[in-house]
Amino acid sequence: MLETARLTNPDKEVVLLGDEKNQWIGKEKGITHLRFADFDYGDKIDRFDRCYRPVQGPQHHHIKGGEDWLKFVFKRWFFVHNFLTSHHFDSFWHFDSDTMILEPLADHEAKFESYECTEQCNGQCINGFVSGAAFVSRYLQKINSIFEDTHFLEAKQQEIESLHPNWAFTEMSAYECLKQAEPVRSIPLSSIIDGTTFDDCICHDHGMQMERLFNGREIKKIYCLADGGFYGQNATTGKLVRMITLNFSWVPVVLFDVILNELKKRNASPTTQSAPELDRMPSMNDMAWRTHLLHCLWWQLKNSSRKFRKSKA
Numbered sequence: 001m002l003e004t005a006r007l008t009n010p011d012k013e014v015v016l017l018g019d020e021k022n023q024w025i026g027k028e029k030g031i032t033h034l035r036f037a038d039f040d041y042g043d044k045i046d047r048f049d050r051c052y053r054p055v056q057g058p059q060h061h062h063i064k065g066g067e068d069w070l071k072f073v074f075k076r077w078f079f080v081h082n083f084l085t086s087h088h089f090d091s092f093w094h095f096d097s098d099t100m101i102l103e104p105l106a107d108h109e110a111k112f113e114s115y116e117c118t119e120q121c122n123g124q125c126i127n128g129f130v131s132g133a134a135f136v137s138r139y140l141q142k143i144n145s146i147f148e149d150t151h152f153l154e155a156k157q158q159e160i161e162s163l164h165p166n167w168a169f170t171e172m173s174a175y176e177c178l179k180q181a182e183p184v185r186s187i188p189l190s191s192i193i194d195g196t197t198f199d200d201c202i203c204h205d206h207g208m209q210m211e212r213l214f215n216g217r218e219i220k221k222i223y224c225l226a227d228g229g230f231y232g233q234n235a236t237t238g239k240l241v242r243m244i245t246l247n248f249s250w251v252p253v254v255l256f257d258v259i260l261n262e263l264k265k266r267n268a269s270p271t272t273q274s275a276p277e278l279d280r281m282p283s284m285n286d287m288a289w290r291t292h293l294l295h296c297l298w299w300q301l302k303n304s305s306r307k308f309r310k311s312k313a
Contacts, residue, residue, distance in 0.1 A: 001256075002029045005101045007263055012105065017079055039082035044140050048078060051147040056168035057160045073171045074143055081140055084133040091132050100246045100259050102230050103196075108244060111193050118189035120200050120247075124172045128189035128198060142178040143171070196242045197232075203250050208232040208241070211285050214296035215252055216303040222246065222284045228266040230259075254295050258287045 005014045006029055014031040016022065017039070026033030054062045054070050062070035084092065091113075093105050109129065112118055116135040118128035130136065146152060153169075160167050178184060190200040200206060202219045209232070211221040222243060223231045231240045248255055282290070289296050 001095070001097050001099055001101070002031055004260055004263055005095075006030050007260075007267055008101055009104055009106070015083070017076070017083060034083065036076070036079050039079040039086070042078075042082060044081070044137075044144065045075070045078040047144050048075065048140075048147065051144060053147065053153065054168070055153055055157050055160065057165035059166040060168045062168065070168055070170065074174070077136060077143070077171065078140060081133055081136045084136065089133070092130055094127060094130055095245070096127065096247070096249075098248045100248060100256065101244075102246065102259070102263065103242075103244045105244075108196070112187065114185065115187050116185045118198075119186050120189050120198075121172060122200070123186075123188060124176060126175055138182075139175065139178055142181065143174045146174055146177055192241055195240075196244055198245045199232075199243055199247045201247045201249055205235065207235055209235045211283055213251070213285055214288060214300050214303075217251065219251060219284070223281050224262050224284070224287065225281050228270065230262075252295075254288055254292045255284065258284060258291060261291065262287065 002014060002016060002025060014029075016025060016031055016033050017036055018025070018033060019036055023033050023035075025031070052071055052074065054068070056062055056070065062068055080094070083089070091109070095101065112129040115129070116131045117126050118130075119125065120127040126139070156169050160169065179186070188200075189198040190206060191197065199220070202222075203217065205218075205220065209221045210218045212218050220232050223233070223240075225231055225240075230243045230246065232243055233240055246259065
């Protein structure tokens, strides 16, 4: 993800907030690496540390790899806020590490300037374009007020235990609480504007044509066309939609390599062709078979063996 962001956005600063374990990525990918620990300060974060407690069902486990992952998904936004204010950043883009950025983001900022943020996860999470530190501060205020409301937390705990024992109250839940309590000027990042869109999840159709991968999973059928762009196709009208990002949650890592290689080829040999044609243009699955044949065959064999064992069970 970081390599594609650097490749497609050479004029933007690309920042990874991380720790010592991923510090090597900064130099290797040509990006700015900053440590979370350097932004672990201030009244807001002290207040959060005092009042936070996990709210989860008995089948949900918040400790992963020895770390309190549930606490981290909240606390990372406090780190982001401190980063923004200390480095005097205003608006910014925020993506998860499984998102491939295919185009210059500056070309699309005007679409979202009148909003406080864009949303993904079917409107449940802040992702994509964010207007600045002031909005993030509102979000943090809501998070802290939630964890100081013991009656709300107890009611939410009972609800999760009785209805969704494998769920937890997350930062996405807190964002929904913010929207219920006060107006938020937001828009789905996946909105189709001027024939372009930001993918919410490659494994969900969102009205587009799908194809079956070599491992049996269905994904959006994405074409790499002669104009250098990546396109999905409306399942009803057949109209092409240019993809600005692709979210690769739950797909084989090989697809990251496929897209990165195509972007490198496009960057090395820019095309002036403007009219995309579907004839003889490969889909993402086609490209995976062409460039990673043995990997695809292994996945297909594994999938067939799994189906055979199930049929005999």
